[in-house]
Amino acid sequence: MILLTPGPCMTAEEVRQAAALPDLNHRDPDFRLLSEHLRTSLARLAPGCTPFIFSGSGTTALEAMATSCVERGPVLLVANGIYSERMADIFAAHEIPHEVLNLGWLEPFDLDRVERALAS
Numbered sequence: 001m002i003l004l005t006p007g008p009c010m011t012a013e014e015v016r017q018a019a020a021l022p023d024l025n026h027r028d029p030d031f032r033l034l035s036e037h038l039r040t041s042l043a044r045l046a047p048g049c050t051p052f053i054f055s056g057s058g059t060t061a062l063e064a065m066a067t068s069c070v071e072r073g074p075v076l077l078v079a080n081g082i083y084s085e086r087m088a089d090i091f092a093a094h095e096i097p098h099e100v101l102n103l104g105w106l107e108p109f110d111l112d113r114v115e116r117a118l119a120s
Contacts, residue, residue, distance in 0.1 A: 035053055038051075038053055039051050039052075039053060058083065059083075059086050059090075062083060062086055062087055062090060063090045066087060066090050066091065066094070066096070067090075067094055067096075070091075070096055072096065072097075073091070073096040073097035073098055074097040074098060074099065075091060075096060075097070075098040075099070076098070076099055076101060076114075076117055076118055077091065077098050077099065077100045077101065078101050078103060078109065078114055079100050079101060079102045079103065080102075080103045080104060080105060080107070080109070081105050084100075088100050099117065101113060101114065101117045
């Protein structure tokens with residue numbers, strides 16, 4: 001079996017211990033304090049930007065990134081896996097013009113093909 005997940009897949013003991021704590025409800029005052037701490041810390045990393053924290057799946061993150069960073073296109077989507085394929089669906093759903101350059105899941109990027117696609 002080939003795992004196509006970002007590795008390593010081992011979970012640190014600290015993460016397991018943190019996951020074993022009781023859930024923190026989004027209406028809990030401690031959740032609000034934690035969120036504000038995270039937003040403040042993130043704002044220091046990117047001066048002039050306003051961080052927003054929300055939860056969701058990996059696809060949610062892709063959609064938030066794509067629709068925040070790409071105003072109107074066109075986009076060259078270099079596809080080499082499932083998330084690339086999802087990005088194409090997201091661009092289509094938001095009517096953002098895009099072209100997909102499929103490079104295969106296990107192949108290194110062919111930079112000559114990417115350059116030709118960008119030039120066209």
